[in-house]
Amino acid sequence: MDGVTLFNKLLAKRGLNPTSLAAAIKRPTAQSGFDRFKKGDIKQPRRTESFDLAARFLGVDALAFYDEDLAEREWARIEGYATEEAPRSTPPAPAPHVDAGEVVIVQYEVSGGMDTRGKLLLEAEPPGIIKSWRVDREWLQLNVRSYTSLANLCIVTGFGPSMKGMFNPGDPLLMDRGVNRVDHEGVYFFRVGDEGYIKILQRVPEFNGPGFVLRVISKNKDDFPPYDISPKNPHLHIIGKILTVWKSEQY
Numbered sequence: 691m692d693g694v695t696l697f698n699k700l701l702a703k704r705g706l707n708p709t710s711l712a713a714a715i716k717r718p719t720a721q722s723g724f725d726r727f728k729k730g731d732i733k734q735p736r737r738t739e740s741f742d743l744a745a746r747f748l749g750v751d752a753l754a755f756y757d758e759d760l761a762e763r764e765w766a767r768i769e770g771y772a773t774e775e776a777p778r779s780t781p782p783a784p785a786p787h788v789d790a791g792e793v794v795i796v797q798y799e800v801s802g803g804m805d806t807r808g809k810l811l812l813e814a815e816p817p818g819i820i821k822s823w824r825v826d827r828e829w830l831q832l833n834v835r836s837y838t839s840l841a842n843l844c845i846v847t848g849f850g851p852s853m854k855g856m857f858n859p860g861d862p863l864l865m866d867r868g869v870n871r872v873d874h875e876g877v878y879f880f881r882v883g884d885e886g887y888i889k890i891l892q893r894v895p896e897f898n899g900p901g902f903v904l905r906v907i908s909k910n911k912d913d914f915p916p917y918d919i920s921p922k923n924p925h926l927h928i929i930g931k932i933l934t935v936w937k938s939e940q941y
Contacts (some may be wrong), residue, residue: 691761691765692733692737692761693761694727695729695761696750696755699765707728708721708722708728711744712744717740717743717744720740720741723726723736723846726795736838739840743841745780750764751764756870757793767930773920792825793840794822794823795845797844798930800812800846809913813849813851813852814849814851814859815849817860818860820845820862820888823845823862825856833934834864838869842868843864843865844864845862846862846865847860847861847862847863847866850887850888852888852908853909855909856935857935857936857938861936861938865931865932866931866933867931868930869931871927871928872928874893876932877932878932879931879932880926880927881926882926884923886929887934889908890909891904891905893927895921904918904921907931911924
């Protein structure tokens with residue numbers, strides 16, 4: 691089931707249309723985008739706060755509109771029947787909470803994280819976990835230049851020695867979980883099977899073809915040499931893009 695089909699089924703089940711949905715979430719300007727998505731003019735809508743609010747109102751994970759397997763599972767859950775594939779063990783981390791101009795950004799839960807059925811196997815466990823940050827809107831404007839939506843911001847605690855030089859194990863990293871593909875070089879949190887990594891990913895042209903591969907680069911290149919992986923690898927999943935890191939120094 692694709693995202694458009696799921697969206698239309700949810701609207702029909704609730705007796706809604708794009709206009710009434712936009713009114714229900716108090717975002718009237720979102721009506722045109724909902725209408726285009728309903729008609730199939732766009733297959734994957736841009737992740738915005740309005741879209742995340744709509745998904746929450748409709749009672750589904752917003753990522754279901756981008757993932758056909760997840761769309762099937764979410765519809766099965768709503769209809770009360772089971773699919774052949776087992777559901778995820780836990781829901782994704784909650785979205786940041788906004789209150790009186792302050793934003794509470796919560797951790798990304800690696801144990802039973804998004805699109806995994808158990809704890810991700812990391813190259814090393816982080817020395818303690820940072821549970822949440824409470825910041826004001828001005829801090830976000832000054833320190834985080836761009837992100838897909840406020841609802842997609844979360845914290846990952848740095849782990850392992852491979853990225854030393856950029857951050858140390860235990861350092862806080864701000865991740866945008868709305869970025870699930872590599873369009874530009876950057877630092878990404880991704881998994882291959884059940885193993886999780888935080889690395890620099892760089893698009894590199896294929897030697898014998900028109901496509902490209904992803905070069906996986908560690909900051910600590912002496913101990914962790916680069917290697918390539920195909921973006922078409924069915925076991926590869928980009929969990930999110932690291933936007934900002936805070937490197938600790940011990941004195």
